[in-house]
Amino acid sequence: MKRILVTGGAGFVGSHLCERLLNEGNDVICLDNYFTGNKENVVHLLDNPYFELVRHDITEPFYAEVDEIYNMACPASPVHYQYNPIKTIKTSVMGAINTLGLAKRVKAKILQASTSEVYGDPTVHPQPESYWGNVNPIGIRSCYDEGKRCAETLFMDYHSQNDVAIKIIRIFNTYGPRMNPNDGRVVSNFIMQALRGEDITIFGDGKQTRSFQYVDDLVEGIIRMMNSDPKFLGPVNLGNPNEFTMLELAEAVIRLTNSNSKLKFMPLPQDDPKQRQPDINLAKEKLDGWQPNIQLEEGLLETIKYFKTKI
Numbered sequence: 001m002k003r004i005l006v007t008g009g010a011g012f013v014g015s016h017l018c019e020r021l022l023n024e025g026n027d028v029i030c031l032d033n034y035f036t037g038n039k040e041n042v043v044h045l046l047d048n049p050y051f052e053l054v055r056h057d058i059t060e061p062f063y064a065e066v067d068e069i070y071n072m073a074c075p076a077s078p079v080h081y082q083y084n085p086i087k088t089i090k091t092s093v094m095g096a097i098n099t100l101g102l103a104k105r106v107k108a109k110i111l112q113a114s115t116s117e118v119y120g121d122p123t124v125h126p127q128p129e130s131y132w133g134n135v136n137p138i139g140i141r142s143c144y145d146e147g148k149r150c151a152e153t154l155f156m157d158y159h160s161q162n163d164v165a166i167k168i169i170r171i172f173n174t175y176g177p178r179m180n181p182n183d184g185r186v187v188s189n190f191i192m193q194a195l196r197g198e199d200i201t202i203f204g205d206g207k208q209t210r211s212f213q214y215v216d217d218l219v220e221g222i223i224r225m226m227n228s229d230p231k232f233l234g235p236v237n238l239g240n241p242n243e244f245t246m247l248e249l250a251e252a253v254i255r256l257t258n259s260n261s262k263l264k265f266m267p268l269p270q271d272d273p274k275q276r277q278p279d280i281n282l283a284k285e286k287l288d289g290w291q292p293n294i295q296l297e298e299g300l301l302e303t304i305k306y307f308k309t310k311i
């Protein structure tokens with residue numbers, strides 16, 4: 001039995017990860033400050049004696065004896081990470097330093113949840129890990145993008161300087177049950193709007209693209225990455241290469257919810273990436289043929305089922 005720390009464990013992705021790790025017979029410490037996460041996401045795990053829930057802010061030092069760390073703590077929706085941008089960058093940077101310091105002290109293996117946002121508004125399409133990105137250092141998305149880029153640097157430097165066993169994944173847009181209904185990201189917004197019969201808010205002309213991954217596929221990739229060859233550090237892209245425009249996503253959500261909602265066009269936020277699609281060849285090669293199995297329609301139906309319980 002391994003003792004595993006999941007920071008941000010009460011969030012959307014973190015809660016699925018905690019559940020999977022417990023099911024595999026591990027002892028799990030879930031750490032969260034509940035900024036965007038919620039006890040409700042993990043309340044069903046509280047009966048398990050091998051699950052421990054800790055209220056803690058990862059910008060402060062944390063002490064525990066663990067074998068592995070999944071560093072997931074950080075708001076992921078632009079609405080939330082822009083609410084307090086200084087706190088967002090502190091969470092990424094000081095959070096990385098504290099979890100890496102912990103990993104160094106107890107000789108734990110540590111995985112960083114990085115993001116496709118390190119590619120910014122990409123000029124290379126689809127994005128391979130070798131692409132260095134096109135990121136504005138002083139825009140409204142910078143607190144998130146640059147925080148995550150700096151965290152990647154810290155991970156690499158703790159590895160080379162202090163011999164910490166690290167893994168870095170770059171997650172592309174992921175959706176599924178337990179996303180916060182007020183999360184502000186496009187999938188949750190569109191589904192909640194469609195279920196309530198409200199207008200679907202399309203930012204810009206809706207022709208910008210994203211590639212949407214269902215959460216179960218991501219969790220499978222995360223676990224495979226943690227258990228991959230120790231010499232493989234990443235970064236590795238984890239995403240579903242099927243790419244859609246926001247207009248296509250809106251059409252699918254309206255159809256699958258049988259909604260009467262109409263489209264409402266709103267201004268495109270500053271620095272909004274125009275296109276995004278992961279190149280997943282490295283993941284396939286290094287993670288035992290990993291690839292996403294759940295396509296958009298099937299994943300949306302599961303997510304819609306969840307959001308219906310939140311109305």
Ligand code: NAD
Pocket residue numbers: 007008009010011012013014031032033034035036037038056057058059071072073074075076077091095113114115116170171172173174175180
């Ligand atoms: P989320 O907002 O649901 O989860 C983040 C969790 O971190 C929340 O529970 C929040 O309360 C917690 N948290 C935030 N700041 C904290 C702090 N200072 N101390 C302790 N806990 C803190 O988002 P998510 O979608 O589950 O994202 C999880 C991770 O994956 C994040 O690091 C995010 O950047 C990364 N990621 C997610 C996506 C995606 O599409 N879901 C894409 C790229 C990267």
Ligand code: UDP
Pocket residue numbers: 060061062063064097098099100101102103104105
């Ligand atoms: N740290 C932590 N838990 C630990 C060990 C370290 O939170 O179990 C924090 C510690 O407070 C420090 C940071 O991790 O601020 C980085 O630790 P490191 O040993 O790399 O640096 P130093 O303590 O020498 O500044």
Ligand code: UDP
Pocket residue numbers: 077078173184185186187189190201202203204208210246268269272273
């Ligand atoms: N978006 C939209 N309507 C919304 C929320 C988002 O059209 O109500 C757009 C947003 O402008 C972006 C895309 O959907 O082009 C994905 O946005 P999200 O916030 O989900 O993620 P990110 O931009 O970080 O990929």
